[in-house]
Amino acid sequence: MLELQEVSLKLGSKTVIRQVSLQAQPGELCVILGPNGAGKSTLLQLMSGYRHPDDGQVCLAGKPLSGQGAASLALQRAVVEQHPALPAGWRVSELIATGAYQARAMVSDSARQQALALSDTGMLLERTLGSLSGGEAQRVHLARALLQLLVSSSPERYLLLDEATSALDFAIADAMVARLHHIAGSLGIGIVAVMHDLNLALRHADRVLLLRDGCEVACGKTAEVMHKQQLEAIYGVALAELTSPDAQVRAFVPHTGS
Numbered sequence: 661m662l663e664l665q666e667v668s669l670k671l672g673s674k675t676v677i678r679q680v681s682l683q684a685q686p687g688e689l690c691v692i693l694g695p696n697g698a699g700k701s702t703l704l705q706l707m708s709g710y711r712h713p714d715d716g717q718v719c720l721a722g723k724p725l726s727g728q729g730a731a732s733l734a735l736q737r738a739v740v741e742q743h744p745a746l747p748a749g750w751r752v753s754e755l756i757a758t759g760a761y762q763a764r765a766m767v768s769d770s771a772r773q774q775a776l777a778l779s780d781t782g783m784l785l786e787r788t789l790g791s792l793s794g795g796e797a798q799r800v801h802l803a804r805a806l807l808q809l810l811v812s813s814s815p816e817r818y819l820l821l822d823e824a825t826s827a828l829d830f831a832i833a834d835a836m837v838a839r840l841h842h843i844a845g846s847l848g849i850g851i852v853a854v855m856h857d858l859n860l861a862l863r864h865a866d867r868v869l870l871l872r873d874g875c876e877v878a879c880g881k882t883a884e885v886m887h888k889q890q891l892e893a894i895y896g897v898a899l900a901e902l903t904s905p906d907a908q909v910r911a912f913v914p915h916t917g918s
Contacts, residue, residue: 661685662737662818662850667706667716676702679716680876682869686816686850689841691861691882694871695895700854701742701822703871707852708739708820721816734762735814738805742822742854744797746789752800753785759807771810778843779803794827799836809849819843821853825860833857837864859911862886870894888912 662684669677677699684690684707692700705711706718709725718725720736728736738759747755756775760767776782779802784792792800802824809817821840825833837853841864844851855861861868861882868885870877872894878885888901891912898915 661719661721661816662707662852663719664703664707665717665719667703667713667718669702669706669711669713671702675874677706677713677874680869680871680874681716682707682876682879684818684850684852684867686818687844687848688866689837689844689851689853689864690867690869691865692852692854692869692871693856693858693861694877697873698871699874700871702874704739704820704822704852704854708737709733710739720818721814731764734764734808735812736816737818737820738762738808739820740798740801740805740822740824742826744801746792746797748790750789751785752781752787752789752792755789755800756781756785756803756807759804759809760811763808763812765811765813767807767811771807775803775807775810778806778839780839795829795832798824798827806843810847816850817848818850818852821851823854823856825855825857833860834863840864841866858886858891862910862912886912 664680664682666679666681667677668675668679694700706713712726779799781799781803784796805819825836828836837860840851843849865882868882869879870885877894878890888899892899899912900915902911
């Protein structure tokens with residue numbers, strides 16, 4: 661389990677995260693939602709070990725994150741940041757290969773092929789990073805992170821994603837998040853993803869954490885957390901809830917009042 665235990669964080673004189681708790685489980689897709697400035701990316705940095713809380717504790721597989729070295733963490737969690745680096749002159753194949761280097765492991769052909777298939781990047785291998793679109797770059801970094809976890813022998817593995825669908829149109833983003841849900845369930849990898857799209861979370865997340873002003877508003881199973889009134893209060897906008905005729909599909913859209 662990757663667990664936040666009432667963590668708080670100050671940046672300068674401002675408390676940006678205040679007593680937030682979360683339990684991310686292997687095999688689940690957990691989505692962090694909230695308006696701009698809610699603290700979503702900062703919370704993910706705490707979960708990755710890039711930042712350390714002023715209060716509370718982050719634990720990975722039952723051990724405090726702060727006591728684990730970089731090599732140990734690399735075997736247990738992989739991170740795709742919101743604006744990951746694209747080294748000039750590199751090819752896609754070279755960047756993806758760094759995932760195995762981060763895990764200090766040899767690249768097996770089966771792990772490489774699996775990472776390429778899960779991220780749909782096999783056709784991009786000979787491209788230079790500078791020639792990629794924003795969406796293609798996101799998929800390449802997903803492949804790199806997946807390879808890092810696939811070559812790891814750790815019994816628990818977590819994939820942390822910050823706005824991994826921000827450069828994708830809705831259809832591709834929906835397919836990507838569906839693929840992430842499949843990866844979590846089929847490989848037993850815990851995935852924590854920061855998102856803005858309420859409906860992608862509603863369709864695919866197992867668990868949702870709602871943040872506002874650095875505070876936890878609600879956390880739990882998606883169906884229990886994603887309620888119209890609660891979302892309206894967090895985002896400060898009136899929403900209309902749409903339901904399909906068979907009542908199996910819901911969606912939230914801004915309510916114009918007309």
